[in-house]
Amino acid sequence: DIQMTQSPSTLSASVGDRVTITCRASQSIGSWLAWYQQKPGKAPKLLIYKASSLESGVPSRFSGSGSGTEFTLTISSLQPDDFATYYCQQYNSYFLTFGGGTKVEIK
Amino acid sequence: EVQLVESGGGLVQPGGSLRLSCAASGFTFSDHYMDWVRQAPGEGLEWVGRIRNKADSYTTEYTASVKGRFTISRDDSTNSLYLQMNSLKTEDTAVYYCARVRLGGGYDFDCWGQGTLVTVSS
Numbered sequence: 425d426i427q428m429t430q431s432p433s434t435l436s437a438s439v440g441d442r443v444t445i446t447c448r449a450s451q452s453i454g455s456w457l458a459w460y461q462q463k464p465g466k467a468p469k470l471l472i473y474k475a476s477s478l479e480s481g482v483p484s485r486f487s488g489s490g491s492g493t494e495f496t497l498t499i500s501s502l503q504p505d506d507f508a509t510y511y512c513q514q515y516n517s518y519f520l521t522f523g524g525g526t527k528v529e530i531k
Numbered sequence: 532e533v534q535l536v537e538s539g540g541g542l543v544q545p546g547g548s549l550r551l552s553c554a555a556s557g558f559t560f561s562d563h564y565m566d567w568v569r570q571a572p573g574e575g576l577e578w579v580g581r582i583r584n585k586a587d588s589y590t591t592e593y594t595a596s597v598k599g600r601f602t603i604s605r606d607d608s609t610n611s612l613y614l615q616m617n618s619l620k621t622e623d624t625a626v627y628y629c630a631r632v633r634l635g636g637g638y639d640f641d642c643w644g645q646g647t648l649v650t651v652s653s
Binding site for chain 1: 566581592633637641644646
C-alpha cells in the first residue's frame with residue numbers, strides 16, 4: 425500500500441495567517457491526490473482534487489499544489505471557519521489511503 | 532439536493548454481524564462508484580472498500596483487514612448501498628461513512644453521508 429505522511433500533525437495559527445500543510449507519498453502518485461476538511465462530529469468535505477483542482481463551492485483561499493510524492497495544501501488567509509482537521513488522500517492505486525491528518529487550531 | 536444517509540449502526544458483540552445501508556438521493560446513483568470509509572474514535576480516515584457501477588460489472592475491492600469478512604453491494608433500483616459486516620472484531624469499531632466517487636476519472640469523494648456508528652464490544 426502507498427503510505428501518506430502529513431505534516432505537521434497539529435498547527436496553531438491565527439485568523440489571517442497563511443497556512444501550509446504538507447503531504448508526502450511513499451511512492452509517486454502523479455497528481456492523484458485529494459484534500460478534505462473535517463470538523464468534529466461531521467463528515468469530511470472535499471476541498472481539492474487531482475492535486476490542484478478546486479472543488480465547486482470551495483473558497484478560493486484554498487489551493488493545492490504538487491505532483492509525484494510531495495503535495496501542499498495552502499490556506500492563503502485563515503478564517504474562523506477553517507479551524508478543522510485536514511486529510512490528504514491518494515488515489516493512484518485502487519487501494520486508497522489517507523494521511524494521518526493535520527489539526528489546525530486557534531493560536 | 533445531493534444526499535447520502537447511512538443507517539444500521541449499533542452495538543454488536545465480537546463475532547457478530549451487522550448490515551449498514553446508505554440511501555442516496557438527488558443524483559443518478561447508478562452512474563457512480565460508491566465506497567465505504569470508516570473512522571475509529573479519535574482516529575483518522577480508513578478506506579474500507581468500493582463497488583463499481585453496472586458498466587464496470589459491479590466489481591468490488593476491499594482493504595486487506597476486512598477482505599473475506601465484509602461485502603459491499605448495491606441496488607440501483609432503490610438507490611441503495613449496503614455493507615454487510617460479518618465476524619466483527621473490536622477493531623472494527625468506527626463511524627462508517629458511505630461516499631460517492633466523483634465522476635471524471637479519479638477516486639476522490641465529492642459527497643459523504645453523515646456516518647453511522649458501529650461499536651463492537653462484549
